[in-house]
Amino acid sequence: MSLWPEYRRLQQQLGEIEQLGLGNPFFLPQERVVNNTTTIGDRELINFATYNYVGLCGDPRVSAAAQAAIDRYGTSVSASRLVSGQKPLHQELEQAIADFIGAEASIVYVGGHATNVTTIGHLFGKDDLIAYDAFSHNSIIQGCLLSGASLLPFPHNDWQALASLLQERRHRHRRVLIAIEGVYSTDGDIPNLPAFVELKQRYQTLLLVDEAHSIGAIGATGRGIGELFGVDPHAVDLWMGTLSKSFASCGGYIAGSREMVEYLKFTAPGFVYSVGISPPNAAATLTAIQVLKTEPERVARLRDGAQLFLTLAQKRGLNTGLSQGSPVIPVIVGDALKSVCLSRLLFEQGINVPFMFYPSVPKDAARLRFFVTCNHTEEQIRYTVKIVAEALDKLN
Numbered sequence: 001m002s003l004w005p006e007y008r009r010l011q012q013q014l015g016e017i018e019q020l021g022l023g024n025p026f027f028l029p030q031e032r033v034v035n036n037t038t039t040i041g042d043r044e045l046i047n048f049a050t051y052n053y054v055g056l057c058g059d060p061r062v063s064a065a066a067q068a069a070i071d072r073y074g075t076s077v078s079a080s081r082l083v084s085g086q087k088p089l090h091q092e093l094e095q096a097i098a099d100f101i102g103a104e105a106s107i108v109y110v111g112g113h114a115t116n117v118t119t120i121g122h123l124f125g126k127d128d129l130i131a132y133d134a135f136s137h138n139s140i141i142q143g144c145l146l147s148g149a150s151l152l153p154f155p156h157n158d159w160q161a162l163a164s165l166l167q168e169r170r171h172r173h174r175r176v177l178i179a180i181e182g183v184y185s186t187d188g189d190i191p192n193l194p195a196f197v198e199l200k201q202r203y204q205t206l207l208l209v210d211e212a213h214s215i216g217a218i219g220a221t222g223r224g225i226g227e228l229f230g231v232d233p234h235a236v237d238l239w240m241g242t243l244s245k246s247f248a249s250c251g252g253y254i255a256g257s258r259e260m261v262e263y264l265k266f267t268a269p270g271f272v273y274s275v276g277i278s279p280p281n282a283a284a285t286l287t288a289i290q291v292l293k294t295e296p297e298r299v300a301r302l303r304d305g306a307q308l309f310l311t312l313a314q315k316r317g318l319n320t321g322l323s324q325g326s327p328v329i330p331v332i333v334g335d336a337l338k339s340v341c342l343s344r345l346l347f348e349q350g351i352n353v354p355f356m357f358y359p360s361v362p363k364d365a366a367r368l369r370f371f372v373t374c375n376h377t378e379e380q381i382r383y384t385v386k387i388v389a390e391a392l393d394k395l396n
Contacts, residue, residue, distance in 0.1 A: 017340055025343065025355075033058035036375040038352055045352040046380045048370040051245035053217040053327055054298040055375045056288040062248050069283035081276035082266070089282040094253075094261075096289050097241075100223060101215075102233030103255035107264050108285075110277050112212060112242030113139040115252030118270025119238065120177070120208070121146030129173040131162060133180050135187065137210060140179050149177075156184075157322075159195040166203045176205040182214025182225035186361055186369065188323030188330060190218070193229045197236070208238040216246020217327050218303070221296040228325075243277075246292070249285040251277045302327055302374040309372050309381050316389040321365075327372040330356075331388060332365055338395055339366035345391040351384050 001007055017025065031039040035055055038047035056062050069089060079085035090108065097106040109115040120143025124130055128149040132140055135156045144151050150173065154162040162178070170176055178200055180191050193209070200207040211224045219227030224241075226233050233239070239255040254264060265271060292298065306327040313320050319332040333339050336357035343355040346368075357366035368388075372381070 016337065020337065020341060020344075025340065036373050036377070036380060040352065043350070045347070045350050046376075046384060048351065048353040048372070048376075048384070050371055050373065051213070052248065053246045053302055053371070053373055054222065054292060055373055056246065056291060056298075057248035059248065059288070059291060061291055062284050062287045065283040065287035066280035069279035073279035075280065076278050077276040079276070080272060080274060082272050085276035087276070087279060087282070089279055089286065090276060093277075093282045093286045096286055097253050098255050100289055100293070101239050101255045102223070102226070103239055104234075104258045105261035106239075106253050106255035107261045107268075107271060108243070108277050108282070109252045109254075109271055110274055111250070112244060112252035113142075114270045114274075115240055115242070115254060116140050116210065117143045117146060118268050119240070119254050119264065120144060120179070122264070122268045122270075123147075124149040124175060124177055126150075127174040129169060129176045131165065131176065131178050131205075133157065133184075133191070135181075135184050136179060137181065137185060137212070140181075140208075140210060144179075156187075157189065157191050159192055159199060162196075163199055163202075166199060166205070170203045170205070176203065177208060178205050179208045179210070182209055182211040183218065183326040183328055184322075185213050185328060186330065186356060186367075187321050188326045188328030189321075190214070190225060190228070190325050193225050193231050197231055200235070200237075206237040207235075208240060209236050211239060211241040212245060212252075213326065213328055215241040216292060217299070218325065220299070222246065222292050222299040243281065243285045246288070247285045248288045249281045251281055251285070298374045302372065305374065305376050305378075305381060306372040308378065309370065309376075309385065312382065312385040313388070316385060318385070318389060318392070321367070329370045329372065330367040331370065331392075332367040333392065333395075334364055334366060336363075336366040339368060341395055342388075342391055343368055345394070346384075346387060349387045349391070351387060 028040050034050040035052055077085035094106045116139035124147040126148045130144045130149045131152040134153045215224040216222040241253050243249040243251040321330050321332050323329045339355040353368050355368050
């Protein structure tokens, strides 16, 4: 391994960061529940490095539900659900997810990344075509590669370009899948869902919407991009989402028709040959959904805070890229090492925010990525934007 060129490139990148005298910025232990603040090395910092969008991770009701599930069922279901790992909690959770979205049924997997990989890889094959947004998450791309289908990336959020591609190629394939996201996790923008639904119907394709960063976080009551646009939930074949963000747990789901979910439960390798989601994770998600339904004001606070951050950042001349209408707000600085330095300067000023550079984003588009939560205060947001602008001026 030490001689592999891939490993040497990694060591070179880490060495360049170390030469800046900034220490190792990776794998920093977070010493308590992370929300709008966190504790690292006994320091409390304003935190923009968490997916805890609506503040339910650490909520006493969610934690109590997980503890009660451990008392009743233990820490693991200890088997594939198909064989003997099924618990009543699983059925309650899957029905709750389906009801929240407005779908007929849902299936819960043990991991969000694995949800896309196993579902896409399993449902499509060599006679099929998968058209996916060029900014798609790695889990979508890995599922595409696993499937063996013909692959067709289309320009980001460009449904007109996709229409031209489908007109040219749809007739050559048995099944076609269009794969998009509800909120794009590196840019914080939202696709025109009704336009993609219209294309799905016109060209008789299937449509997958990855709601990892949109479920719980957008829409009037947190029901995601479908609620935001007023789209009939049955117009989307595969609603994908994760449980580790707004739902304060770990895992992923696919919601859709009863037939689709039934087929996946009996045949999808990542479900059939995997242990079921653990009791505490299932109970935490179920309670998080219940709390969010009774407290939709969390979503309103999140929306207001994110809009304040975006507005202030743009007024200070910060490059927030494509972000609009979501709690994901990048500040694009271009150079990779500059993004590392900026992140460190903010850390010294009491702000924790991660950097991103190639291959996660294009080589000339390194950035810091701010995740706003419903618990960030106006004071925290105003202070952060001020410090970011001042630190970037210093670097420039």
